[in-house]
Amino acid sequence: MESAIPPHLETKRSRHKRVPDDYQPPYPSFVARYKPAVSRVVMAYFGVQYRGATPAAATDALARIAKRFAAADGPAHWDRAHYVDHAGFANVVSVAYWDDVARFDAWFAPARDDWTGKADEGIGTFIEVLRPSVERHETLFSSLGRPEGVAVIADGMSGDVQEHAYWGGMRDRIPLSQTSEMAPGGKAELVRDGARLRVKANDNLCLIRSGQDWSDTEASERELYLGDVEPVLREGMDFLRDDGVAIGCYANRYMRVLGADGTPTEKSYGQSWWKSLAALERWAESHPTHVKIFGAAMKYLSTLGPSAKLRLYHEVTVAAADEQFFEYLNCHPKTGMLTAVETVSA
Template sequence: MESAIAPHLRCPRSQSPRLPAGYTPPVPAYTARYAPGQTHAVMAYHGVQYHDPADRASAVAGLQTLRKAVHGADAPRFSDLAQYRDPEGWDTLVWTAYWSDRASHQRWQLHPAVQAFWQSDERLNGNTGWFREVACPGVERFETLMSSPDGQEAVARLAEAVSGEILEHAYWGGVRDRLPATQTDALAGSHPARPAQARPGERVFIEGQHNIALIRSGQNWEHTAGAERERYLGDVEPVLREGMAFLASSEGLGAGCLSNRYLRVLDDNFAPTDRSYGLSWWQSLAHMEAWAEKHPTHLKIFGAFMGMLQAIAAPPSLRLYHEVCVLQAGDAHFEYLNCHPGTGLLAID
């Protein structure tokens, strides 16, 4: 069984791990392995929001323009589409793009076609709002986890390989133990500054504070059938949705969750698939851990998943994954154009 931390990222620990002595994981799990020469990854969430269904067509057209703006070496290595409805009733389409290095993303963002679209006054007018939330973590500051060795999603699609079965998972504190940076750094967070008040027709820029944390946690039930599918959709998914709604509320903000979205993945024709993910920005890794370990909403989610696994006889076809990153100051950037004040980090009080 392998360590989740790749050999070239290991170093002597000054921070104690949370791995229990003599621990053996109850189920297998895997992590992405990146080339030793890769130093960073970029995950850029581009969103467009609309309140009236009549504005969906223009939102789709705008997002398609952005998706197709650049071809060649500086285009994203991988991207996907998703949608959700926020607590204020705005539908949002999100195009998430991934790069293996900062330079290619920077060239993409500064490409004349992207600049012409993003800087246009049209983004500040009309019935749609736009945002981009960009994370650029070093490889020592993000980790991935997959329930299946062929279940690469999101940032794991940038990896050159997948590990064998890993040791550090399925216990409280596993996320922290999988992050290479925590070998020597507690990754203590700081309180985020309150952003400028958003008003229609304005751009608002926010820089992420030191050690702001991001998690994307996904579910794929495309291959499920019979009792497993019924159990997931009937018992597990409603509880997951309830927990996601809590994190998106003011109570979630009080728990340290700065923003949460529960998204349904779309295909290239903008039709829903049997895949979803939660996307949460947190004040710190410690706040994320506290919710996961102690809050009734997450314990209920965990219990529902474990109940499903115990109820089905065969190995599960449901595939799960997540990615977590903890970013240094200057490695997370947020921009909101003509968005309502409850969007993303604009809601921080």
């Protein structure tokens, strides 16, 4: 069994894991492995926001960003998803991944100007970027063979890892947790640049993308997932979307992944911004909405056992202040990290 932390990122611990060295997880899980030369990754969310029927400006913007993704220095992988937020606005989010910051920097300036540099009638646009060092990032997969999100740009996957299936495993998989509490620092502030609104968020801001893929399930398993598990998951995601600020979740999007032709796939993911990893951990370990999600998932997995075809994954980042970029144009005031600024000023 491997450690989730790769050998070249292991260091002498001043903070201990939540489990003893001989801990044996009850089922296998896996993490993405980057080449040792990769010191930093980039995850960039490009969102377009509108109300009602899809305006021509939104369709045009989505085509433009897809074209930019395919250009020189574009991302090694990207995907697109849709959701309706708590204010009733449709949001289509294209998230792109790089393992080379220099390539991203060469690509980003003109893409940013195109996306948030000028207002298009009937739509808002936003950019949310993290560029964390690999010491500040972790992934987890329930099965091999189909990486998602940032793991697509990794060199491969690990064998069975030890640090999972217990509360605290998420933190223990982050290499920086060996020596740092990763506590939040500072307050979010708003910077106005003409019509653009930029948010400078707190240090050690936390991002999670947590996904579900039921495309391989057969009739009975699909019915069990969509009937018993997904509604409970949606309830928890809606709580974070509508009421998460009080527990440290600035914004939550429960999104349906879109195919190349723009139609919904049988994949979804929740993506949320948290004041800290500790706030995310508290919700996961003890809040009634997540306890209910966990209970439904455990009942599902214990019913199906190894025959379960549902694929689960997540990626978690704790980003330093200088690894973040948030910019919004013509978006409603509770979009994404704008909520963090509203919270500070309230």
